[in-house]
Amino acid sequence: MPASRASIETVIALFAGEGYAHAEPAILQPADVFLDLSGEDIRRRIFMTQDADGRDWCLRPEYTIPVALDHIASGKTEPAAYAYAGPVFRMRASEPGEFLQAGLESFGRDDFTAADAEIMALTIDATAMLGLAEPRIVMGDVAVLGGLLDGLNVPQGARRRLVRAVVQGKGADAVDALDPPAADGEAAHAGLLKALEGQDPKAARAFVEDVLSIAGISTVGGRSAADIAERFLARAAERENPVNGDVKALLAQVLAVSGDPDAASASLRALADQASLDIGRQLDAFDERTGFLAARGVDIGAIRFSAGFARNLDYYTGFIFELHDTARGDGKPVAGGGRYDNVLGRLGASRPLPAVGASLWLDRLTGDAA
Known part of the structure; x- marks a missing residue:
């Protein structure tokens, strides 16, 4: 059996044992949904074509959106869980544009923190079965930062710039993006x-x-x-309502918080209390998730939470994580995922559906080509 087929069967069997049904969406997908959700810059990285009517299509660049579209089309109303593995097509720097990806998606569960923990724990289990026993685990939480920005009344434009800077890896220095850029024609307008x-x-x-x-x-x-x-x-x-210096200083302190989840939670609570901000709901969920991870056997001390960590897809709404192989020199993750509660609604679901999932790059984990 080819190594790639063995890897796929290993992952699918693991996820099937936890109740995740095997999904295999079409390779050819409507391009507009990816452009709408992931932004125009993804256009440069996907393989596109047009049909006779001028509609844009693309080769499947990832699985999450196609699996979500198929779930919506099925009309199912109860919670559902899916697993997948197969080729995807996306331009990547110094890596093949066709590669193998596996993963799992959970839709509709209202026990959010338990679902988050299950997705992360199964991803760790899958990487272990594929040979990576001790990944470096990085975790963040978009909901905590969002709660702080809400409480501080940070304007939407400044929020977008801040989050973009966080995604770019600027950490506490991301607060510099809160200052509005000098705009051409400002005086004229x-x-x-x-x-x-x-x-x-x-x-x-x-x-x-x-x-x-x-x-x-x-x-x-x-x-x-x-x-x-x-x-x-x-x-x-x-x-x-410009962002003042006190707000910038507080957010710089928040974005500098890192450590194991328990220590990070304590630091974030202290900073919120100091500023008289109520993010108790977000931090209670954070702590509850940590408890579920521990119950599933995940070593909490091996997780590095960073308030300044964000993934490069802007549709995440809460918990996010990545796994890294320390033997790789390029810093690219071998797996990653998180919570994206707004996506299915934007794709046309009849009601908002909670969603969380993760993907594994099999080529980075095992060297298997597509």
């Missing part, structure tokens, strides 16, 4: 920005769209009038 300050968001959005319509502007650089309106609103909000 000062009157419009001033007019938007303090307005009801819905009315302000309609006002900007009307101004653009009167000027005969429908798109600029691929952005719609609605997109342009949102950017003006974000800039107006930052003029009205």
Whole structure:
């Protein structure tokens, strides 16, 4: 049996034993859903084609979205769990564009922290079965940072820049991104920005769209009038409510928190209390997840939590993690995943569905080619 087939069967058998049904979505997928969820920069990395009607299609660049689409199409309303393994197609620096990926997805469970722990524990078990007994485990929690940003009333534009900087690995230095960039034409737009300050968001959005319509502007650089309106609103909000030095200092301290989950939780609680911020719900869930991980036999002391860790897909909404092989010199993960509760709704599910999952790069784990 070829090594690649053996790896696939090993992983699928492990996940099937835990109740995960084998999913095999089509290799050819509609491209628009990946562009909508992952951003336009993924266009450069996926293999695209067009059908006779001009609709864009792509070779499956990953499994999560195709599995989610198939689940929605099935009409199932009860919680469901899926496992998969097979080839995916995506351009990667210094690595083949076709490679083997395996993973698992859990949809619809309302015991969120137990589901998170199950996904992470099974991913660790799978990497062990494929030969990586002691991975370096990195964990983060987007929900904790989101709760702090909510409590601090950080404007949306500044939030987006901060999260982008965190994803880029800037750690505590990511707070520098909270300062609005110098915008070309700021003086020319000062009157419009001033007019938007303090307005009801819905009315302000309609006002900007009307101004653009009167000027005969429908798109600029691929952005719609609605997109342009949102950017003006974000800039107006930052003029009205700039991020002050105390907020930056607190967020720098938060993003510097790292260590095992128990120690990190204590540090985050202390910082939140110091700033009179209530993120108890997020940290209670954090601690509960840690307990479920321990109950599943995961060595909590081997996990490094970092508040400044984020994965490069912006659809994650909570717990995130990566596993690394310390023998690899490129720093690329061999597995990773997290919670993405908004994705199925954005894909057309009739109601919001909690979701958590993980993927394993089999070529990085075993050297198996697709």
